[in-house]
Amino acid sequence: MTETILSETPPRDFIRQIIASDLAAGRNDGRLATRFPPEPNGYLHIGHAKSICLNFGVAQEFGGECHLRFDDTNPVKEEQEFIDAIRADVRWLGFDWGVHEYYASDYFEQLYAWAEQLIGAGLAYVDDQSAEEIRQRRGTLTTPGQDSPWRDRSPAENLELFRRMRAGEFATGEKVLRAKIDMAAPNINLRDPVMYRILHAHHPRTGTAWCLYPMYDFAHGQSDAIERITHSICTLEFADHRPLYDWFIAQLNLFPARQYEFARLNLGYTVMSKRKLQELVAEKVVSGWDDPRMPTLVGMRRRGYPARAIRTFCERIGVGKSDNWIDYSVLEDCVREELNEIAPRALCVLNPLKVVITNYPADHSEIIEVPNHPQQPELGRRQLRFGRELYIERDDFMEDPPKKFFRLGPGREVRLRYGHVIRCDEVVRDAAGAVVELRCSYDPAPGERKIKGIIHWVNAVDAVPVQVRLYDRLFAVENPGRGGSDYRADLNPASIARIESALAEPALASAAVGQAWQFERLGYFCADPQPAADGRIVFNRTVTLRDSWAKQAE
Structure with a gap:
């Protein structure tokens, strides 16, 4: 049993305020259960991260549990690759669902039984219209929809057809099961929404056991009820769907998971x-x-x-x-x-320009020990080798530099990061006139002279091509x-x-x-x-x- 944790610090957003209030009032027997319900039809993005951090985060903060539930109701687009990737992403973000990994497909039999229950109560019917015909008769925000020609089929006829749909007697898209609510409802989601459609496709988990799949709007709320989710947290685009979820829950007399919507990430x-x-x-x-x-x-x-x-x-x-x-x-x-x-x-030069330090011995090099992090000594130190030949960034040299260019130019000095002060004495060009090398001299005893420019470099002898x-x-x-x-x-x-x-x-x-x-x-x-x-x-x-x-x- 999880321990309820109530902080004296005021919750920082309205979701946490609701949860804190519910726990303080003892609602749901002081229990908190959230869920993250991705569809395994692609990879998660940063918008999903906001939902993951919210759902798993509030569960951690208040001593509850968060379920990872895959909404695998559309086998046409779902793959095991996406399931595996979603698991990895949630774990990478630092969250763990423990034993609470679920799938909508776990509930297919129960969802089907509830659909038959609604049919028997006269609250669902089999429709022979195509998806396009249903769309055309749904109406608009200002005009009501039109009843389906098949809306008044008897419960017995609907039940027989629905069972034949499950048995695979009809082709993909030939028939659907619709809830019988109100074709004139102001909320279009309540205008006899489709509950089931026929899809002859292989499912990643159930194989070919089913050719009849629930729609998201039918599976979602009931899955929350089965798992006894106390706070069903989703983005604002699902606010208009909440009355439909509540209708299904009320008709089936299920655990009333309460939905709360927050703004998605743009x-x-x-x-x-x-x-x-x-x-x-x-x-x-x-x-x-x-x-x-x-x-x-x-x-x-x-x-x-x-x-x-x-x-x-x-x-x-x-x-x-x-x-x-x-x-x-x-x-x-x-x-x-x-x-x-x-x-x-670390030091890396993207566009190298060779530098030869003419007054540095050709057969000599020195080891410079430098910190791996200027403020984190626990990250240790490393060694850099300094020698006669090295490379600097080409952009750190200009033949005719402007006044506030504090890098290398003819006759100018710079300090090499962690290294010596050098002065450009000569510019070497190729046959086309391009600068290919700088001949410089270094000051072995620069003293306390202030050098404004500091540039990075790599040693020519042991530099790694990347x-x-x-x-x-x-x-x-x-x-x-x-x-x-x-x-x-x-x-x-x-x-x-x-x-x-x-x-x-x-x-x-x-x-x-x-x-x-x-x-x-x-x-x-x-x-x-x-x-x-x-x-x-x-x-x-x-x-x-x-x-x-x-x-x-x-």
């Missing part, structure tokens, strides 16, 4: 429609569900977003009743804050497809850049998959699960060191 510069995400994958706009530009949790994990940062984001945006847009920079800030604390530092992928937002506008236009037209053509010339310090040669690093001055990166075609490690940019989009806007 995140800028991306799309949150599962259908659109499926299109991006199918049309190969992205490399797959785990493409690091996707808002899927598996994509964010591959990009290097920490689970804790996503939980922080969900807490920061809060739970409300009004739809609003959250700028993507809010999520990026949460990622930066987390990675700044946990990511060890591939770097610079990811940015998948869409170039905040609300893709706004006004009914094709959302694909708003794709960001610069959402990925592949850097083939990058060189990294030796420590990165053994980087573990998913390990977060801060490449100093460049951003946060992590090692990709798939190496490059030539075997090099691939590093994905997780996020820049600051909000580059906001900087551009300024």
